[in-house]
Amino acid sequence: MSELKIGLISCSGEECLGGTISRLATRKVLEELKLVETVTLCLPLYLAGGREERNFAKVFPTISVDGCDKLCAKRSTEKYSGKISGFIDVSKIIGNENALNTKIVRNKDLKSEHFQMADEVAGEIVKMIGSISPDSYSGKSFRGCGCGGD
Amino acid sequence: MDRKVKVIPCSGIGKVYGLMAREAVLKTVFELCPEKSETVCLAYIVTGDKEVKEKIEGFDCITVDGCPKMCAAKNVSITGGKVIEEIKVLDTVKEHKGKKFGSPTQLNSDGEAVISEIAEKIAKTINKII
Amino acid sequence: MVENYAILPCNGLDKCAGVISRELAIKLCKNGKNEIICPVYYRVAEAKYNKIAGERPLFVIDGCQTRCASKLAAEKNLKISKKVTVTEEAKNQNIELKNNLTLQENENALVEIILNGLNNTEDGVPQSSAETSFVINFEYETFQHGKFIFRVPKNPEVYFNENDCWAYVNGNRARIGVTDFVQQNLSDILYFTPPGIGEEIDQFGEAGEIESSKSVFELISPVSGKVISINETLLQQPELINENPYELGWIAEIELTGFEGDKELLLGFEKYFEIMKRKVEDLNG
Numbered sequence: 001m002s003e004l005k006i007g008l009i010s011c012s013g014e015e016c017l018g019g020t021i022s023r024l025a026t027r028k029v030l031e032e033l034k035l036v037e038t039v040t041l042c043l044p045l046y047l048a049g050g051r052e053e054r055n056f057a058k059v060f061p062t063i064s065v066d067g068c069d070k071l072c073a074k075r076s077t078e079k080y081s082g083k084i085s086g087f088i089d090v091s092k093i094i095g096n097e098n099a100l101n102t103k104i105v106r107n108k109d110l111k112s113e114h115f116q117m118a119d120e121v122a123g124e125i126v127k128m129i130g131s132i133s134p135d136s137y138s139g140k141s142f143r144g145c146g147c148g149g150d
Numbered sequence: 151m152d153r154k155v156k157v158i159p160c161s162g163i164g165k166v167y168g169l170m171a172r173e174a175v176l177k178t179v180f181e182l183c184p185e186k187s188e189t190v191c192l193a194y195i196v197t198g199d200k201e202v203k204e205k206i207e208g209f210d211c212i213t214v215d216g217c218p219k220m221c222a223a224k225n226v227s228i229t230g231g232k233v234i235e236e237i238k239v240l241d242t243v244k245e246h247k248g249k250k251f252g253s254p255t256q257l258n259s260d261g262e263a264v265i266s267e268i269a270e271k272i273a274k275t276i277n278k279i280i
Numbered sequence: 281m282v283e284n285y286a287i288l289p290c291n292g293l294d295k296c297a298g299v300i301s302r303e304l305a306i307k308l309c310k311n312g313k314n315e316i317i318c319p320v321y322y323r324v325a326e327a328k329y330n331k332i333a334g335e336r337p338l339f340v341i342d343g344c345q346t347r348c349a350s351k352l353a354a355e356k357n358l359k360i361s362k363k364v365t366v367t368e369e370a371k372n373q374n375i376e377l378k379n380n381l382t383l384q385e386n387e388n389a390l391v392e393i394i395l396n397g398l399n400n401t402e403d404g405v406p407q408s409s410a411e412t413s414f415v416i417n418f419e420y421e422t423f424q425h426g427k428f429i430f431r432v433p434k435n436p437e438v439y440f441n442e443n444d445c446w447a448y449v450n451g452n453r454a455r456i457g458v459t460d461f462v463q464q465n466l467s468d469i470l471y472f473t474p475p476g477i478g479e480e481i482d483q484f485g486e487a488g489e490i491e492s493s494k495s496v497f498e499l500i501s502p503v504s505g506k507v508i509s510i511n512e513t514l515l516q517q518p519e520l521i522n523e524n525p526y527e528l529g530w531i532a533e534i535e536l537t538g539f540e541g542d543k544e545l546l547l548g549f550e551k552y553f554e555i556m557k558r559k560v561e562d563l564n565g
Contacts (some may be wrong), residue, residue, distance in 0.1 A: 044221035
């Protein structure tokens with residue numbers, strides 16, 4: 001059984017739909033599609049937190065998930081924590097027009113097509129996890145995630 | 151309007167309180183005070199890019215944090231934003247003892263009610279300034 | 281942060297850490313309540329600062345391990361109430377200080393991080409603890425599981441029960457609280473119900489309650505005695521238990537009765553550490 005844990009860091013940006021999709025897709029992978037143990041960290045903890053947070057990408061192979069081509073999660077992880085193992089640019093999957101939509105950002109405004117976008121992105125995250133950890137079908141679930149875990 | 155108040159939530163993805171911070175801010179800037187406020191991605195602020203620093207340096211900022219780590223307040227302050235109020239989601243949550251608010255992915259009706267309360271508080275502060 | 285300190289920075293001019301030390305001192309005095317003692321002037325003409333140094337608690341800021349400010353305080357027979365060493369803080373925060381003598385991004389970030397930490401720490405010091413003499417100088421052993429870190433104090437004066445509560449014994453008094461295992465599992469602690477002051481508690485009796493959105497946890501007292509004070513700060517800031525359950529997040533102070541007998545049923549650090557590790561592994565699979 002694989003003991004590998006993969007870290008996911010999402011931008012969760014509030015300015016456009018790409019950030020919302022990024023967040024939803026990451027949550028889906030954490031909650032539903034747990035093929036290996038996945039953990040996440042809130043990106044702003046790199047500055048607000050301490051050594052444990054900054055050591056995150058040094059401890060775990062980490063995939064960043066960004067809502068647009070600014071690639072904030074990727075760049076911040078590399079700047080503060082360490083090399084990332086892979087990155088997802090949501091705008092490349094759902095298209096720039098969708099990703100940069102500033103009118104539909106809130107959960108309550110999302111329609112079924114947006115949830116489908118999140119599913120698509122989640123699928124790409126899972127593929128990337130698979131490329132990092134080929135023996136990913138451990139079936140092991142992880143209780144919590146984030147700053148303390150819910 | 152150039153001097154909009156910047157309202158910045160934490161990006162807390164691990165807890166329902168992070169989602170509540172996010173949704174409260176979005177309700178404020180989209181619904182309650184769209185002419186007077188706007189949000190800025192905290193993830194972008196963390197990068198320290200010159201462009202985002204110009205967006206918040208010296209501007210009135212309200213931060214909304216989902217947990218005591220206070221990521222939004224700390225990061226905005228480090229980047230030069232003038233934090234005029236630090237809102238803590240947990241302060242409002244504590245007034246609703248015994249309730250559940252949903253998950254980090256989706257709020258339930260109690261969660262929506264609380265974020266409305268928080269959004270009203272933010273709007274009140276904004277309306278005092280502008 | 282509690283105000284009215286006399287602030288003694290090292291003011292080292294040939295190192296980045298000294299520049300940061302100075303900047304911290306200046307920022308701490310911006311509120312008009314703290315006052316700076318110039319270390320250079322103090323050395324040559326102490327009269328100017330004797331009054332401030334005598335009346336206010338002293339806050340020393342050393343830039344590096346040379347600890348010039350601390351040494352000066354010792355020379356002047358001053359008691360240090362609070363201390364920061366810039367190079368240690370930089371190391372703890374994984375921030376590399378360059379050789380420049382002007383503050384740049386990293387240095388400014390470190391200043392803000394230290395200031396924020398001071399605000400949080402100082403706010404957590406309850407006034408009611410002035411009567412007791414619990415000097416906190418814990419050494420910790422840590423255990424990491426996934427991305428979660430669990431700490432346990434190694435000091436021999438700290439005892440544990442199997443209900444994951446600790447007691448720090450000092451003379452005929454003890455401070456009690458919960459371990460990292462409890463606060464990690466509860467996640468954000470929202471409510472604190474303390475035991476009553478004056479209440480007599482048996483060993484393994486209930487000593488208050490803490491609650492998060494996940495569950496309620498009843499503290500099981502490791503010791504018997506009378507509750508003589510509670511950490512009142514937790515009433516407004518129960519999250520301090522999450523932040524540091526052994527220091528800022530202490531729950532109550534107990535005047536001990538029968539500790540010699542109670543001790544036989546308690547665990548020392550080594551045994552508790554192993555028990556906690558097993559619990560963490562069992563819980564998380």
